[in-house]
Amino acid sequence: AQSVTQLGSHVSVSEGALVLLRCNYSSSVPPYLFWYVQYPNQGLQLLLKYTTGATLVKGINGFEAEFKKSETSFHLTKPSAHMSDAAEYFCAVSTATGRRALTFGSGTRLQVQP
Amino acid sequence: DTGVSQNPRHKITKRGQNVTFRCDPISEHNRLYWYRQTLGQGPEFLTYFQNEAQLEKSRLLSDRFSAERPKGSFSTLEIQRTEQGDSAMYLCASSPGQPMADGYTFGSGTRLTVV
Numbered sequence: 001a002q003s004v005t006q007l008g009s010h011v012s013v014s015e016g017a018l019v020l021l022r023c024n025y026s027s028s029v030p031p032y033l034f035w036y037v038q039y040p041n042q043g044l045q046l047l048l049k050y051t052t053g054a055t056l057v058k059g060i061n062g063f064e065a066e067f068k069k070s071e072t073s074f075h076l077t078k079p080s081a082h083m084s085d086a087a088e089y090f091c092a093v094s095t096a097t098g099r100r101a102l103t104f105g106s107g108t109r110l111q112v113q114p
Numbered sequence: 115d116t117g118v119s120q121n122p123r124h125k126i127t128k129r130g131q132n133v134t135f136r137c138d139p140i141s142e143h144n145r146l147y148w149y150r151q152t153l154g155q156g157p158e159f160l161t162y163f164q165n166e167a168q169l170e171k172s173r174l175l176s177d178r179f180s181a182e183r184p185k186g187s188f189s190t191l192e193i194q195r196t197e198q199g200d201s202a203m204y205l206c207a208s209s210p211g212q213p214m215a216d217g218y219t220f221g222s223g224t225r226l227t228v229v
Contacts, residue, residue, distance in 0.1 A: 004156075009154075034217075036220075041222075041223075041225065042222055042223070043118075043120075043205060043220040043221050043222040043223050044157070044205070044207075044220040045220075046217050046218070046219075049217060090156050090157070092156075100145070100209075101147055101159045101162055101170075102147075102149075102157070102159070102207075102218065103159070104156030104157050104158070105156050106154070106155055106156050107154070107155070107156050
């Protein structure tokens with residue numbers, strides 16, 4: 001079984017500041033990790049994913065995340081926040097066997113202050 | 115291909131009524147997933163199909179819920195005798211045979227409100 005914990009249900013940053021959204025996972029087998037963004041009344045858009053290989057993953061809109069096995073973490077960062085980054089962000093874990101469905105964290109709402 | 119399509123976008127129904135949602139996945143994707151998302155929470159897995167076969171149902175899916183995917187194309191999710199606790203966003207996602215490599219594509223969801 002796997003699970004995801006997102007620390008901080010709300011994060012507020014100033015425009016131009018560093019964005020750091022935290023995600024820790026639990027998995028009994030090698031995990032596959034994802035970050036999704038959700039805008040109000042919309043579905044989920046994939047930001048980036050880690051499957052195998054390089055542990056630093058770059059995604060869309062300037063976001064990146066680093067898989068740290070020893071810390072069971074997959075934190076999402078962006079060097080400089082933009083107003084358009086304001087949204088809900090979800091970390092998710094899956095595995096390569098079985099149903100391969102995503103298990104999501106409870107989400108972090110990012111606010112960007114002007 | 116325009117992605118995963120879900121209809122309707124919004125549904126308001128009275129308690130006790132039946133509702134049906136539809137999901138049209140990306141045509142070459144053989145896996146289809148249904149999730150439920152309540153306010154302030156992440157999506158929770160409900161069920162999934164590989165082609166037309168429904169391979170797993172979450173215990174969240176009571177006997178009032180049923181899902182189908184005839185001919186491995188579109189899928190429907192029906193809720194019978196709706197309850198207020200069924201109010202949520204219902205999300206559909208599809209993926210090819212190797213979702214780890216190619217990811218999952220989500221639809222925009224159907225928001226159900228039971229009054």
